Amino acid sequence: MVQARLEELNLPDILTFNDGNRVENKDMWPRRRAEIIQLLGSQVYGFSPPPPPDVYWNIESRDDMAFANKAVHSVVSLKFETPKGEFSFPVHLIIPKTTVPPPLFLNIAFRQNIPDIYLPVEEIIDQGFAIASFCYQDIVPDCDDGFVSGLADMYGAKNRKPDEWGKISMWAWAAQRVMDYLQKLDDIDKKRIAVVGHSRLGKTALWCAAQDQRFFMGISNNSGCSGAAISRGKKGERIKDIVNRFGYWFCENYSQYIDNEASMPFDQHFLIAAIAPRFVYVSSAAEDEWADPESEFLGCAAAYDAYKLFGLNGLIPGEKVPGTGDILHQGRIGYHLRTGSHYLSRYDWNQFIQYFRRWM
Ligand code: GTR
Numbered sequence: 001m002v003q004a005r006l007e008e009l010n011l012p013d014i015l016t017f018n019d020g021n022r023v024e025n026k027d028m029w030p031r032r033r034a035e036i037i038q039l040l041g042s043q044v045y046g047f048s049p050p051p052p053p054d055v056y057w058n059i060e061s062r063d064d065m066a067f068a069n070k071a072v073h074s075v076v077s078l079k080f081e082t083p084k085g086e087f088s089f090p091v092h093l094i095i096p097k098t099t100v101p102p103p104l105f106l107n108i109a110f111r112q113n114i115p116d117i118y119l120p121v122e123e124i125i126d127q128g129f130a131i132a133s134f135c136y137q138d139i140v141p142d143c144d145d146g147f148v149s150g151l152a153d154m155y156g157a158k159n160r161k162p163d164e165w166g167k168i169s170m171w172a173w174a175a176q177r178v179m180d181y182l183q184k185l186d187d188i189d190k191k192r193i194a195v196v197g198h199s200r201l202g203k204t205a206l207w208c209a210a211q212d213q214r215f216f217m218g219i220s221n222n223s224g225c226s227g228a229a230i231s232r233g234k235k236g237e238r239i240k241d242i243v244n245r246f247g248y249w250f251c252e253n254y255s256q257y258i259d260n261e262a263s264m265p266f267d268q269h270f271l272i273a274a275i276a277p278r279f280v281y282v283s284s285a286a287e288d289e290w291a292d293p294e295s296e297f298l299g300c301a302a303a304y305d306a307y308k309l310f311g312l313n314g315l316i317p318g319e320k321v322p323g324t325g326d327i328l329h330q331g332r333i334g335y336h337l338r339t340g341s342h343y344l345s346r347y348d349w350n351q352f353i354q355y356f357r358r359w360m
Contacts, residue, residue, distance in 0.1 A: 014273045026309045036274045046165035046251030048173040052080035055180045071096045082154035089138040096125040103192035107133040108201040118344040139174040144248045162252040172208035198344035203227035210274035217279035224291025228282040228299040236290040269302035276306035281334040286324040287341040300333045
């Protein structure tokens with residue numbers, strides 16, 4: 001049934017180069033992956049500027065006995081140079097007192113709160129994971145302001161070209177700057193960093209992990225339209241809906257695909273495949289019809305061939321589209337479909353942790 005559904009959708013092939021040649025082995029993958037990033041950059045999210053030469057930071061506060069003395073919680077302001085001078089934003093870093101440097105979740109957050117309804121800090125650190133978290137609104141406000149504030153202003157994005165960054169790219173780029181910083185620390189496992197986000201920030205997390213191979217894993221929760229979900233045949237939110245309400249999340253070129261999905265030389269399985277052979281996790285919620293769990297699942301299933309090139313398994317689906325309560329953790333793409341609505345829950349976090357552990 002899964003296979004039949006995928007065939008029906010007639011998706012562009014992740015393993016065919018733009019010139020029509022086939023990717024035959026894993027050595028050819030980096031070149032195809034670069035094409036995929038180019039496509040998604042120019043047509044969906046928009047290209048970002050190159051990274052700044054370096055990142056710097058100040059430690060604003062540090063609690064050595066945080067969370068019942070189980071962790072060190074610091075707030076750092078991360079700083080770097082931009083065309084209009086220095087830009088800075090706060091990052092929370094919570095490192096559990098483990099015997100070995102812990103793996104880390106880089107959380108792209110809706111709010112600065114520590115903990116937060118979407119970030120059960122104690123449960124995460126108690127299971128041996130560190131957290132770095134920043135609030136997306138501290139990068140650039142989530143509104144259609146003509147790109148005149150925050151990071152957008154620093155890079156003069158109000159004059160952006162049709163293939164230049166929208167705000168999802170800006171948030172993803174900021175997460176990469178946090179990654180730059182994390183690479184300078186000694187008390188975390190720098191090779192095991194997962195970037196995680198919910199909804200619009202789940203789209204952001206996937207785009208971030210797709211572009212930046214330093215990430216061990218990309219995790220998107222309920223990311224839906226223009227995230228993990230295949231756009232062709234999608235229920236709930238469509239490109240038309242998202243571009244009309246949130247056009248500033250994307251590059252201008254994306255609007256040409258409104259009611260015109262069949263003409264896209266890509267679909268969202270390209271985004272997931274661009275993370276291959278690294279790990280991806282996609283989670284859906286049964287009542288989240290706007291995101292469309294089935295299309296999110298199909299995004300994962302359709303990325304399978306990128307992993308097969310490496311002799312690895314991507315998502316291992318059964319014959320049928322998963323039902324509520326199903327958990328698929330056997331391959332390099334993890335997936336679950338939980339009960340309930342659009343939300344980043346403790347259940348989701350616990351699944352991410354179990355999956356992460358399984359593959360460490
Ligand atoms: C909705 C948007 C979705 C999703 C969601 C969210 O309004 O249409 O694509 O991103 O917001 O971020 O909560």
